[in-house]
Amino acid sequence: MTDPGIGPGTAEPQQDQKESTDPRIPGSGPSGARAPGAPTAQDAPAPAAPTAAARRTSLLVTLVLGGLTALPPLSMDMYLPALPEVTDALHSPAATVQLTLTACLLGMALGQLVVGPMSDKWGRRRPLLTGMVIYVIATAVCALAPTAGLLIGFRLVQGLAGAAGIVIARAMVRDLYDGVAMARFFSTLMLVSGVAPVVAPLIGGQVMRVTDWRGVFVVLTVIGVLLTLVVWRRLDETLPPGRRHAGGLGEALRTMGSLLSDRVFTGYMLAGGFAFAALFAYISASPFVVQDIYGASPQTFSLLFGVNSVGLVLVGQINGKLLIGRVSLDKALAVGLAVITLASVALLLMASGVFGEAGLAPIAAGLFVLMSAMGLAMPNTNAQALMRSRDAAGSASALLGTSTFLLGAVASPLVGIAGEHTAVPMAVVQLVCALAAVGCFVGLCRPWQRADEEPAPAGTTSRP
Numbered sequence: 001m002t003d004p005g006i007g008p009g010t011a012e013p014q015q016d017q018k019e020s021t022d023p024r025i026p027g028s029g030p031s032g033a034r035a036p037g038a039p040t041a042q043d044a045p046a047p048a049a050p051t052a053a054a055r056r057t058s059l060l061v062t063l064v065l066g067g068l069t070a071l072p073p074l075s076m077d078m079y080l081p082a083l084p085e086v087t088d089a090l091h092s093p094a095a096t097v098q099l100t101l102t103a104c105l106l107g108m109a110l111g112q113l114v115v116g117p118m119s120d121k122w123g124r125r126r127p128l129l130t131g132m133v134i135y136v137i138a139t140a141v142c143a144l145a146p147t148a149g150l151l152i153g154f155r156l157v158q159g160l161a162g163a164a165g166i167v168i169a170r171a172m173v174r175d176l177y178d179g180v181a182m183a184r185f186f187s188t189l190m191l192v193s194g195v196a197p198v199v200a201p202l203i204g205g206q207v208m209r210v211t212d213w214r215g216v217f218v219v220l221t222v223i224g225v226l227l228t229l230v231v232w233r234r235l236d237e238t239l240p241p242g243r244r245h246a247g248g249l250g251e252a253l254r255t256m257g258s259l260l261s262d263r264v265f266t267g268y269m270l271a272g273g274f275a276f277a278a279l280f281a282y283i284s285a286s287p288f289v290v291q292d293i294y295g296a297s298p299q300t301f302s303l304l305f306g307v308n309s310v311g312l313v314l315v316g317q318i319n320g321k322l323l324i325g326r327v328s329l330d331k332a333l334a335v336g337l338a339v340i341t342l343a344s345v346a347l348l349l350m351a352s353g354v355f356g357e358a359g360l361a362p363i364a365a366g367l368f369v370l371m372s373a374m375g376l377a378m379p380n381t382n383a384q385a386l387m388r389s390r391d392a393a394g395s396a397s398a399l400l401g402t403s404t405f406l407l408g409a410v411a412s413p414l415v416g417i418a419g420e421h422t423a424v425p426m427a428v429v430q431l432v433c434a435l436a437a438v439g440c441f442v443g444l445c446r447p448w449q450r451a452d453e454e455p456a457p458a459g460t461t462s463r464p
Helices: 050-069 071-077 080-089 092-120 125-141 148-178 177-195 193-209 213-235 249-261 261-295 299-322 329-351 359-388 394-412 424-445 448-452
Strands: none
Touching: 050 071, 050 148, 050 177, 050 213, 050 261, 071 092, 071 148, 071 193, 071 213, 080 092, 080 193, 080 261, 080 299, 092 125, 092 148, 092 249, 092 261, 092 394, 125 213, 148 177, 148 359, 148 394, 177 299, 177 359, 193 213, 193 299, 249 261, 249 394, 261 299, 261 329, 261 359, 261 394, 261 424, 299 359, 329 359, 329 424, 359 394, 359 424, 394 424
């Protein structure tokens, strides 16, 4: 395909895969350490100015990959304003209806374990298109579900199929970019995919003004069809046959075992997963907290959710455009995790009444700070973890996504454990997850020891 590695507002394309067999990209660590003999930025020739065709192709790739990574917030957030109505329409308790979120998350987690290694073996396009088609069918069935049990079941299938878009989009970024350029591209993707959580609740709230909760799934079905057509017609393969894995399940399991044996990879994976779990505790609890406890309408809830998503996008762009290249990825990540932890403490104090009865405004402010800080945590944990692997990007992406969604699926039902009339469980879950993320980052990643870290596992080395 026309050079997709050159993108508007992104960094330089990935270096030739034959340059080094060290999966830790030179200059990508927090100290900027570079492998012996690796070319420096001063040694490299100045890149030629991209042609108009290259810029257009790169913009298209950015938009398509952003659309694929937007599937989770679209599938989750458009549905959030409808949760109280689903509870009434299907005559089910809130805890049961929240399982529709958990089932979708669980499906996305497990599906990535299958699709990721498949994409390393057969390339990115075939597994992606298969998953997208199944996603469309499952979403259409959700719109017709007569019972909560059937809705939960097909939300699981929807998540299993939608996992293809998430894991393969992340693997394609790893195919195209290295080092700091990859971190910048993840921040650029956050600008594209970040539109989804901004507009999804707004769309969901407006859809419910003219129809019921089933109409939300009809809209998701249409979006899935359109995205599938664009992928089929316009997205080229990014993994050449020479870099694909010939092995089957055994090799996939060995590769994942090698990745998990890498302490630093596992640290970034868990830090990102626990940070997302804190975010998902907010996502799953906020419809009841904002609407039932504080009496906001679905439209007001959608507006507040959109404002919080804008904060996440803006901080993500600050990370990509201003911090990366000036501040190490680990320092930016450390700030993000610290802010998430402080926001969680503040939310717990307000929800438990330490400062008296808190209104909607201070709670909304705390949630805004917490969600905005995800713009520092999410792209940097992904980039740092994927730098540990070059030719096993699909498997590495699968492990990242699976841990993220599994931890989110565990956090979802816990926020409602004390009923629908208190925000304390949400704040407790957020604080526990934030502290766990900090613990994994400090205890496993140990960024101050990067110069002395052990070699990456053999299963993640690149092939000549």
